[in-house]
Amino acid sequence: MNEIIQSCTSCNHTTNLAECYPRCPICNEPLNVSLIESGSINYEATWSDPFYIRYRDFYPYLDNTIKISLGEGLTPLMPLENVAKELNLSSVYVKNETLNPTWSFKDRGSVIGVMHAIKNGYSKIGTVSTGNMAASIAAYGAKAGLKTYIFVKGDMLPEKVNPIAIYGPKVLQVKGEYSVLYEQSLQIGQEKHIAFINSDVPMRIEGSKSIAYEICEQTGFNVPDFVIIPTSAGGNFRGIVKGFVEFYKAGIIKKIPRPVCVQSAGCAPIAKAFLNNEDTISHFGNTSTIAPAIGNPNPPSGNEVLRLLKRYLGLAVTVTNCEIIKAQKQLASYGVFSQPAGAVPLAALYKLTDELIPHDSSVALVTTGGGLKDSSVLGKHKLDAEVINISELSYKL
Amino acid sequence: MNEIIQSCTSCNHTTNLAECYPRCPICNEPLNVSLIESGSINYEATWSDPFYIRYRDFYPYLDNTIKISLGEGLTPLMPLENVAKELNLSSVYVKNETLNPTWSFKDRGSVIGVMHAIKNGYSKIGTVSTGNMAASIAAYGAKAGLKTYIFVKGDMLPEKVNPIAIYGPKVLQVKGEYSVLYEQSLQIGQEKHIAFINSDVPMRIEGSKSIAYEICEQTGFNVPDFVIIPTSAGGNFRGIVKGFVEFYKAGIIKKIPRPVCVQSAGCAPIAKAFLNNEDTISHFGNTSTIAPAIGNPNPPSGNEVLRLLKRYLGLAVTVTNCEIIKAQKQLASYGVFSQPAGAVPLAALYKLTDELIPHDSSVALVTTGGGLKDSSVLGKHKLDAEVINISELSYKL
Numbered sequence: 001m002n003e004i005i006q007s008c009t010s011c012n013h014t015t016n017l018a019e020c021y022p023r024c025p026i027c028n029e030p031l032n033v034s035l036i037e038s039g040s041i042n043y044e045a046t047w048s049d050p051f052y053i054r055y056r057d058f059y060p061y062l063d064n065t066i067k068i069s070l071g072e073g074l075t076p077l078m079p080l081e082n083v084a085k086e087l088n089l090s091s092v093y094v095k096n097e098t099l100n101p102t103w104s105f106k107d108r109g110s111v112i113g114v115m116h117a118i119k120n121g122y123s124k125i126g127t128v129s130t131g132n133m134a135a136s137i138a139a140y141g142a143k144a145g146l147k148t149y150i151f152v153k154g155d156m157l158p159e160k161v162n163p164i165a166i167y168g169p170k171v172l173q174v175k176g177e178y179s180v181l182y183e184q185s186l187q188i189g190q191e192k193h194i195a196f197i198n199s200d201v202p203m204r205i206e207g208s209k210s211i212a213y214e215i216c217e218q219t220g221f222n223v224p225d226f227v228i229i230p231t232s233a234g235g236n237f238r239g240i241v242k243g244f245v246e247f248y249k250a251g252i253i254k255k256i257p258r259p260v261c262v263q264s265a266g267c268a269p270i271a272k273a274f275l276n277n278e279d280t281i282s283h284f285g286n287t288s289t290i291a292p293a294i295g296n297p298n299p300p301s302g303n304e305v306l307r308l309l310k311r312y313l314g315l316a317v318t319v320t321n322c323e324i325i326k327a328q329k330q331l332a333s334y335g336v337f338s339q340p341a342g343a344v345p346l347a348a349l350y351k352l353t354d355e356l357i358p359h360d361s362s363v364a365l366v367t368t369g370g371g372l373k374d375s376s377v378l379g380k381h382k383l384d385a386e387v388i389n390i391s392e393l394s395y396k397l
Numbered sequence: 398m399n400e401i402i403q404s405c406t407s408c409n410h411t412t413n414l415a416e417c418y419p420r421c422p423i424c425n426e427p428l429n430v431s432l433i434e435s436g437s438i439n440y441e442a443t444w445s446d447p448f449y450i451r452y453r454d455f456y457p458y459l460d461n462t463i464k465i466s467l468g469e470g471l472t473p474l475m476p477l478e479n480v481a482k483e484l485n486l487s488s489v490y491v492k493n494e495t496l497n498p499t500w501s502f503k504d505r506g507s508v509i510g511v512m513h514a515i516k517n518g519y520s521k522i523g524t525v526s527t528g529n530m531a532a533s534i535a536a537y538g539a540k541a542g543l544k545t546y547i548f549v550k551g552d553m554l555p556e557k558v559n560p561i562a563i564y565g566p567k568v569l570q571v572k573g574e575y576s577v578l579y580e581q582s583l584q585i586g587q588e589k590h591i592a593f594i595n596s597d598v599p600m601r602i603e604g605s606k607s608i609a610y611e612i613c614e615q616t617g618f619n620v621p622d623f624v625i626i627p628t629s630a631g632g633n634f635r636g637i638v639k640g641f642v643e644f645y646k647a648g649i650i651k652k653i654p655r656p657v658c659v660q661s662a663g664c665a666p667i668a669k670a671f672l673n674n675e676d677t678i679s680h681f682g683n684t685s686t687i688a689p690a691i692g693n694p695n696p697p698s699g700n701e702v703l704r705l706l707k708r709y710l711g712l713a714v715t716v717t718n719c720e721i722i723k724a725q726k727q728l729a730s731y732g733v734f735s736q737p738a739g740a741v742p743l744a745a746l747y748k749l750t751d752e753l754i755p756h757d758s759s760v761a762l763v764t765t766g767g768g769l770k771d772s773s774v775l776g777k778h779k780l781d782a783e784v785i786n787i788s789e790l791s792y793k794l
Contacts, residue, residue: 047444047451047471048615054444070475070732071496074444076468099468099496101732103767135734143732149794154784158776163769165780166729176787184790192794218445332563335467335498335540337532370500372560372769379555383562387551390573393581397546397589 004061006031006202009238009304017061018120022186022201023300030234030301031202032242036060037249041217047074051210052112058209058246059112063119068144070101072111073210077218077364080334083349088359092349093224095215096336097367104293104369105211105236106136109197109204114140116203117195123147124194128185130178131160132293132369137197138167149194151181163373179283179298199233200301208239209246215364216244216253223253224362226315228260228345231270232294234301237261240366241308257364258313260357261305262348264289264341265318270302274309274316281306290321290377293341293368315356319347325380332371339374342367401458403428403599406635406701414458415517419583419598420697427631427698428599429639433457434646438614444471448607449509455606455643456509460516465541467498469508470607474615474761477731480746485756489746490621492612493733494764501690501766502608502633503533506594506601511537513600514592520544521591525582527575528557529690529766534594535564546591548578560770576680576695596630597698605636606643612761613641613650620650621759623712625657625742628667629691631698634658637763638705654761655710657754658702659745661686661738662715667699671706671713678703687718687774690738690765712753716744722777729768736771739764 007014008024009032015021017033024031039057051073052059076096084092097105110133117125126149127137134150141148150164154175165171174181182198189196197204216223223244231237237259247253263271267287273280281302289295299305309316319327324340327347331338345365349357357363371378388396404411405421406429412418414430421428436454448470449456473493481489494502507530514522523546524534531547538545547561551572562568571578579595586593594601613620620641626634634656644650660668664684670677678699686692696702706713716724721737724744728735742762746754754760768775785793 046614048474048611069473071473071493074471076466076498077445078467096468096498099498101473101493101496102734103495103500103769139729139732139734142730151790158782159772161782162775162778162780163734163772165782166726166734166768166775166778167732168726168730168781171780171782172790172793173782173784174787174790175784181787181790184787188791188794191791194794214445217443329563329565332536333539333565335536335564337499337536337560337563370767370769371563372500372767372772375556375560375769375772378559378563381559381563383559383568384565385549385555385558385562385568385570387570387572390571390578390581393548393569393571393578394585394588396569397585397591 005034007034009307020117020120020195022196022198030200030304033202033206035249036246039250055210055213058213059206062115066115066118068111068115068140070107070139070143072100072107074214075099077215078336087349087353089353089363090360091362093364094331094336095211095364095366098338098342098370102135102139103373104132104136105208106133108210109207109235110136110140112207113197113201113203114144117197118144122193122195124149126150126185126189126194126196128182128198130292131373133199134164138164138169141169142167151185153178182300200235204235205239205242208236209243211366212240212243213247216247221253223255224257224364226260226357226361226363227257227366228262228348228363229366230294230341230344230368231261231263231305232296232299234270234299234305237305238301238308241312256312258315259308260314260348260352261309261316262344263318264291264294264324264344265320267295267297268318269297269299270305271316271318273306279306290324291340291344293339294344315352317348317351319344319351323347329381336367337371338367339369339371340377342369402431404431406704417514417517417592419593419595427597427701430599430603432646433643436647452607452610455610456603459512463512463515465508465512465537467504467536467540469497469504471611472496474612475733484746484750486750486760487757488759490761491733492608492761492763495735495739495767499532499536500770501529501533502605503530505607506604506632507533507537509604510594510598510600511541514594515541519590519592521546523547523582523586523591523593525579525595527689528770530596531561535561535566538566539564548582550575579697597632601632602636602639605633606640608763609637609640610644613644618650620652621654621761623657623754623758623760624654624763625659625745625760626763627691627738627741627765628658628660628702629693629696631667631696631702634702635698635705638709653709655712656705657711657745657749658706658713659741660715661688661691661721661741662717664692664694665715666694666696667702668713668715670703676703687721688737688741690736691741712749714745714748716741716748720744726778733764734768735764736766736768737774739766
C-alpha cells in the first residue's frame with residue numbers, strides 16, 4: 001500500500017494527514033485521503049463494534065488508543081420489492097441512514113473527524129451547518145468531552161436550534177452570508193486551533209465510505225448497478241464513491257456502481273453544471289427547496305462531484321418539491337420515514353428508470369436524516385386522521 | 398423444553414398461542430408466552446440480520462417463512478464513565494433505544510407482534526397509543542402491507558398525529574376515556590378479527606426480551622447488578638425481565654439483574670403500590686408529567702410488574718419533572734438525546750445510589766424514544782445560543 005497522505009482532488013498537491021487541512025493550499029479544491037487499495041473485512045468484529053473496527057483495514061491512520069463511538073453506522077438496507085416490480089428493476093434497496101445516533105448519516109463522518117482531531121492534538125472542534133451536521137458534531141463533541149463550536153444561520157428558529165443546543169455546545173447564530181461563513185470558519189480554525197469538521201473535510205469523506213462498504217456486505221458483494229445519492233455540499237457523494245472504489249481496488253467487489261447525484265430543482269448547482277456539460281459549478285443564486293438538508297447553493301465539493309460523475313459514468317438529475325413530497329409519503333408507506341432530502345433518491349428513480357436506468361438494473365437509494373427533523377413539512381401532506389366518538393368505534397371499522 | 402403456550406401471569410390458566418388473546422379470559426391479568434428455557438445465541442447471524450434471527454432459539458414459535466424487518470434492535474450500549482466515577486459505581490451503561498426504525502423500543506415488540514399476527518391469519522392490525530407505539534405499529538403495518546388501525550386520543554395535536562399518519566394507517570382520534578378505549582379495542586379486535594398489538598400483549602413482551610439478550614452480549618455476559626427501566630403500561634419491564642430470566646435458565650448468564658421500575662412522580666401507580674407494599678395497583682387518577690410516554694395512570698401490566706419486583710428483588714422509585722429535565726440535559730451532554738421518558742433512569746440512578754444501589758454496583762439504564770419526538774419540551778431547558786454578526790466571529794472564540 002502507498003503511503004497515506006492527503007492529496008488534492010484536482011491538482012494532486014499532497015499534504016501531511018496531520019495538518020487537518022480542509023482544502024488544497026494551492027488551488028482551494030477539496031482534499032482526499034489517498035485511496036486504501038488493500039485490506040479485508042474484519043469478520044471478528046461483532047454487531048456491537050463500531051464500523052471503523054469492522055473495516056479497520058480501510059482506516060489505517062486511526063489511532064487504536066482513541067475510541068469514540070455513539071453506535072453510528074451499520075444501518076439497515078431494506079428491499080423495496082413493490083417499487084422494483086412496478087419499475088421492472090431487478091432490485092431496489094433503501095439504505096436507511098435515519099438509524100444513526102443523531103438520526104442522520106453525518107454521524108459517520110463526525111466520529112472519524114473527531115477521533116482524527118483528538119489524535120492530532122485538538123481539544124476544540126466546530127462546524128458550520130444548518131441542521132444534521134450541527135446536531136451530529138454537537139453530540140460527538142459532547143461524547144468526546146471537547147469544547148465544541150457550532151455556527152448556524154442568524155435567523156434559525158428556536159425549534160431548530162434547540163435540538164442542537166441540547167448537547168451543550170457553544171452555538172453561535174451568525175448573521176451574514178452563509179458561504180462566507182464556511183470560508184471564515186476554516187480561517188478561524190487555523191488561527192484558534194479549532195478542528196472545523198465541515199461538510200467536505202477529508203475525514204468526513206472517510207466516514208461516508210462506510211455506507212458503501214456496508215452496502216457491499218448487505219448485498220452479498222453483488223453490488224447494485226446504480227447508487228442514488230442526495231447531494232448538497234458533495235461530501236457524502238464523494239465518500240460513498242470512494243468506498244466502492246476502495247473495495248474494488250482491494251478485490252472485494254467486482255464492479256463499481258454508477259453513482260447518481262440527485263438535487264432539488266430549486267437548488268441544483270451540480271446537476272445543472274453536469275447537464276450543461278460544464279467542468280465547474282457556479283453559485284446557484286437564490287434557492288427554493290422543501291429539502292433544506294440539500295440546499296447548498298455553492299457546494300464546496302461540487303467540482304469534485306463533477307469529476308467523479310465523469311470518471312464513473314454517473315448521472316445527475318433534479319426533482320421538484322412536489323416530487324419530493326410524494327416520494328417522502330411513498331417511502332413512509334414502506335415503513336421508512338425520512339426527512340424530505342432523504343426521499344429524493346426515490347423521486348429520482350422514477351424519473352430515470354427506462355431511459356437512463358435500464359430495466360432489470362439493481363439500485364440502492366441512500367437516505368439522509370429522519371423525518372422528525374423537518375416535521376413542519378408534514379403539513380404539506382394530505383394525511384388521513386378522523387375524529388370520532390368512542391361510541392362510533394365499532395361502526396367505523 | 399416444555400410445550401410453548403400462553404399462560405396467565407397471575408392464575409396460570411393456559412391458552413393456545415394462536416389465539417392472539419391479549420388477557421387471561423379467567424382473571425383478566427396479562428398473559429405470557431411460556432419461558433424458553435434452553436437455547437444458545439446464533440453467532441452465525443450477521444450484524445445486518447434481525448435480532449430474532451440472532452436469538453432464534455428464543456423465538457421458536459415464529460414461522461421462518463414470514464420475515465418482516467425494518468432493522469429494529471441491536472442498539473448501542475454506551476458506557477457513561479463520568480457518571481460511574483461520580484457515583485462510585487463500577488459501571489453505568491445506557492441502552493440507546495432511540496436508534497430503532499421509528500426511534501423507540503416499541504419496534505421490537507411491533508415486529509414480533511406483526512409476524513405472529515400474519516402467521517395466525519390476520520390481515521388487519523391495530524393499536525391504542527399516544528405516541529411511540531402508534532408510530533411503530535403504523536410503520537410495521539405499512540411494511541407488512543396490512544390494513545392498520547391506530548386509535549389515539551381525541552385531542553391529539555396535528556404535530557403529534559402527522560408523524561403517525563405519514564405511514565398511511567387509518568388514524569382514528571377517539572374522544573372519550575383512554576383506558577376504556579384500551580378495553581374496547583380488545584373487544585373490537587375479537588369481533589372484527591383485527592390483531593390489536595397493544596402495550597402488554599404477549600408478543601410485545603417477547604419483542605422486549607431482546608433488550609436483555611443484547612445487554613448480556615454487550616457486557617460480555619457479565620450482566621449488570623441493576624437494570625433501570627422507565628415503566629408505563631409495564632410491557633417493556635416485563636419483557637426485559639423475561640429476557641434475563643430466559644438467558645439465566647438457559648445457562649447463558651450467571652445471575653439475573655435486579656430490575657428497577659422508575660415512574661414519573663406525577664403518574665406513578667406501580668411505584669406507589671410497591672412503596673405501600675400493596676399487591677395490586679390502583680388507578681392513579683389525574684396525572685401530570687413532562688414525560689407522556691410513561692403517563693399511563695392505570696397500567697394493564699401493573700400487577701405483574703409488582704409480582705416481578707417481588708420475585709427478583711426489584712426496586713421502584715419516582716422522579717419529578719425537574720429531575721427528568723435535568724437528566725435529559727445530562728444524558729445529551731454525553732451524546733444521547735432521548736425523549737424525557739428515556740432520561741428517567743438516569744434521574745433514578747442519582748436518587749437510588751448509596752442507599753438502595755450500593756457503591757461498586759454495575760447498572761444499565763434503558764431509554765425509550767428519541768428526543769425529537771417531544772421537541773416542545775426543549776423550551777423548558779435553558780439552552781445556550783448567541784446571535785452575533787459575522788464580523789464578531791473571531792473575537793467570540
